[in-house]
Amino acid sequence: MSASTLMNDNAPDHVRIFDTTLRDGEQAPGFSMLPDEKIAVARMLEKLRVDVIEAGFAAASPGDTEAIRQIAREITGPTICSLARATVRDIDAAMHALEPARRKRAHIFLATSPIHREAKLRMSRTEVIAAIETALTHARGEFDEIEFSAEDALRTEPDFLVEALECAAAHGADVLNIPDTVGYSEPTEIYELFKHLSETVTRPAHVIFSAHCHNDLGLAVANSLAAVRGGARQIECAINGIGERAGNCSLEEVVMAMRVRPDVFTVPCHVDTTELVPASQTLIRATRTTIAPNKAIVGRNAFAHEAGIHQHGMIADRRTYEIMTPESVGADSSSLILGKHSGKHALFKRMAELGYEPAADEQDDIFARFKALADAHGEVTEADLVGLMEGFSESGARWEVVRTELRTTAGPRPKQFARVELSHPERGRMSDIASGDGPVAAAFAAVQRITRTQAIILNLETRMTRTPSGREFMAEIEIEIDGRQVSGRARGPDVVTAAIDSLLFSLERAHAFAHADPEKSHTATAV
Ligand code: KIV
Numbered sequence: 001m002s003a004s005t006l007m008n009d010n011a012p013d014h015v016r017i018f019d020t021t022l023r024d025g026e027q028a029p030g031f032s033m034l035p036d037e038k039i040a041v042a043r044m045l046e047k048l049r050v051d052v053i054e055a056g057f058a059a060a061s062p063g064d065t066e067a068i069r070q071i072a073r074e075i076t077g078p079t080i081c082s083l084a085r086a087t088v089r090d091i092d093a094a095m096h097a098l099e100p101a102r103r104k105r106a107h108i109f110l111a112t113s114p115i116h117r118e119a120k121l122r123m124s125r126t127e128v129i130a131a132i133e134t135a136l137t138h139a140r141g142e143f144d145e146i147e148f149s150a151e152d153a154l155r156t157e158p159d160f161l162v163e164a165l166e167c168a169a170a171h172g173a174d175v176l177n178i179p180d181t182v183g184y185s186e187p188t189e190i191y192e193l194f195k196h197l198s199e200t201v202t203r204p205a206h207v208i209f210s211a212h213c214h215n216d217l218g219l220a221v222a223n224s225l226a227a228v229r230g231g232a233r234q235i236e237c238a239i240n241g242i243g244e245r246a247g248n249c250s251l252e253e254v255v256m257a258m259r260v261r262p263d264v265f266t267v268p269c270h271v272d273t274t275e276l277v278p279a280s281q282t283l284i285r286a287t288r289t290t291i292a293p294n295k296a297i298v299g300r301n302a303f304a305h306e307a308g309i310h311q312h313g314m315i316a317d318r319r320t321y322e323i324m325t326p327e328s329v330g331a332d333s334s335s336l337i338l339g340k341h342s343g344k345h346a347l348f349k350r351m352a353e354l355g356y357e358p359a360a361d362e363q364d365d366i367f368a369r370f371k372a373l374a375d376a377h378g379e380v381t382e383a384d385l386v387g388l389m390e391g392f393s394e395s396g397a398r399w400e401v402v403r404t405e406l407r408t409t410a411g412p413r414p415k416q417f418a419r420v421e422l423s424h425p426e427r428g429r430m431s432d433i434a435s436g437d438g439p440v441a442a443a444f445a446a447v448q449r450i451t452r453t454q455a456i457i458l459n460l461e462t463r464m465t466r467t468p469s470g471r472e473f474m475a476e477i478e479i480e481i482d483g484r485q486v487s488g489r490a491r492g493p494d495v496v497t498a499a500i501d502s503l504l505f506s507l508e509r510a511h512a513f514a515h516a517d518p519e520k521s522h523t524a525t526a527v
Pocket residue numbers: 024083109149151152177179180181182212214
């Protein structure tokens with residue numbers, strides 16, 4: 001019987017999802033996590049029902065060993081894995097760290113490509129094969145599963161790759177991982193390679209192939225899917241696609257591609273897709289990072305529609321512009337964002353939901369005022385619509401910043417103070433001073449004293465952009481006031497001014513909403 005017949009007879013009934021958020025992801029700049037944060041992510045991965053969690057690289061540091069041990073103690077669903085170089089020391093470190101795990105996997109790697117052999121390892125082909133044999137012989141019997149990775153496999157001579165993989169399989173590897181370490185490959189090449197390896201590599205029947213694709217050319221997801229079509233039965237990936245350099249294959253994207261296209265990907269995976277957005281959010285919190293609004297599956301805009309033609313289609317039948325439901329990935333329901341591209345259909349539908357049904361002869365005028373508001377502020381919220389219908393300010397905040405002064409005390413525990421002066425068309429100029437644990441916090445405290453409001457700041461994001469005349473700052477804020485969430489954004493010449501303006505703008509929106517006719521607005525929520 002040929003090797004490929006053996007493989008097909010024993011192919012697992014699902015594509016295994018091997019998550020490396022806590023190893024390849026965590027080792028990338030800006031993504032390091034504290035032990036508690038790693039545990040929170042690992043719990044989320046268990047909820048997602050991934051098959052394997054690569055919890056770290058035990059030999060890298062005592063901290064990594066401890067984090068793997070803690071995850072191995074707490075997480076009982078998925079197999080827990082540690083990375084190890086092909087050395088006795090690394091394999092022993094993995095063994096020790098994984099000791100409490102219900103099911104443990106060693107992930108042993110050694111580079112096989114000529115550039116890595118010559119420039120990094122200074123090893124001949126014969127020495128590489130000998131090192132694989134020694135390492136796997138040492139690991140055999142000590143773990144429930146052994147995975148071998150031929151690092152930089154995609155730039156390895158095909159005949160030597162087959163030799164290295166056959167050596168690993170003969171010495172106990174259960175999974176043969178084919179990393180595109182530098183994200184150099186493309187889907188056709190990957191498909192052909194996996195097909196070739198599935199048909200050529202002599203191995204025990206249960207041994208499967210795995211893809212580990214990096215995203216240097218933005219092809220990691222496409223390449224991983226091509227690998228599955230070529231015979232791979234494990235995909236290595238990370239939440240939000242984090243990982244070395246441009247990252248790894250994004251878990252949420254690859255999983256949803258398989259879920260949405262079962263006609264193409266006939267072997268399913270077992271991930272609970274309704275946990276994808278919560279998992280993405282957990283990672284964002286743990287790493288204090290953000291993702292692009294247009295990030296597939298989990299980005300803020302993934303189920304948001306602003307263009308008038310799209311909104312019209314969505315109102316008629318959501319399948320016109322959505323290939324999956326937001327609920328299927330754990331996102332809030334689709335949103336029709338009101339902005340300058342929106343049409344009358346969406347505007348008057350939202351108004352009706354808010355309790356406003358303007359007469360036909362008023363609609364053109366309201367639509368024109370809505371467009372002016374959208375031009376000025378980008379997104380138009382429900383609070384803005386209420387303001388528009390009730391005659392409140394349409395031009396942004398009535399409060400204006402006159403001056404801000406910041407001061408930091410000297411000493412080992414410096415404190416920040418802000419003196420803010422605002423002006424208001426009815427209340428005139430008013431100023432106050434407040435302290436906080438940062439200049440923005442102090443300025444916000446002063447603003448809230450002046451405006452006599454108590455808002456909880458839920459989120460504040462600032463960024464700098466270059467302009468022809470220098471630079472400017474953009475602040476986007478989300479606040480909660482009287483149990484209602486309101487957002488706002490503003491630009492300014494510096495971070496603090498932009499942040500204060502975004503706060504004043506959101507307070508204005510909240511104010512407009514609170515003063516709307518309760519009969520009309522009782523069903524509305526402002527965000
Ligand atoms: O990218 C890579 O080659 C790796 C290996 C350690 C699997 O991360």
